[in-house]
Amino acid sequence: MLALPGPSSADDRLDGPYVDAATYARGDDALVEAWYAMTYQLPRQFDQVCGDTFCEGEYTNYQPLRFQCSVRRDDGRIGMCVWSFAASDEYLLPRSGRIVVQPEVRHCRTPLAPGATLPAMLDAVAGGEALHAxxxxxxxxxxxxxxxx
Incomplete structure (x- = not known):
């Protein structure tokens, strides 16, 4: 089992001003629905463009993992959003039968204006084209x- 690193300092473990987007949306049915609609659409839309764009280079099998945003709990302003991806390149060693795997993980930041809010971002992607909105x-x-x- 792969262990992920935890918070880097004692300050990161304390309650702070930021929560994840799903936690921020909790209690507002429209925000919850919009958040999950977007996170449902994104991997499907990525799959539609991957073959013609990102999946032609060294890594041809990028898989979207999770899209996540940090949101200030008091006013909904986004700290940052990242979308994580995994890929790999495998090759066979003919003499031994061993397969060598070169894994790759990427964390892609979403370009947002400073001060953008979660509701504003979700409104922007509400038309169904979350990837290109x-x-x-x-x-x-x-x-x-x-x-x-």
Whole structure:
């Protein structure tokens, strides 16, 4: 089992001003529905563009993992959003039969305007094209992937 590193300092373990987006949305049915609609759409939309864009290079099998945002609990302002991806390259050693795996993990930041709020971001992607919608600040989630994958 792979262990993930925990918070880097004692301060990171204390209750702070930020929560994850799902926690922030809790209690507001429209926000909850919008958040889960977006996170449902994103991997499917990525799969539609992967073959013609990101999945032609060294790694041809990028798999989207999780899209996550930190949100200030008092006003809904986004601290940052990242979308994590995994990929690998495998090759066979003919003499031994051994397969060598070169794993790759990427954490792609979403380009958002400073001060953007979760409700504003979710409104921007509400039309069904979450991957390509112009977010607060004018860029898209796709734009963040171009700089990352």
């Amino acid at each position: 112009a977010l607060p600040g004018g860029h898209s989630i796709f734009d963040g992937l171009v700089d990352c994958l």
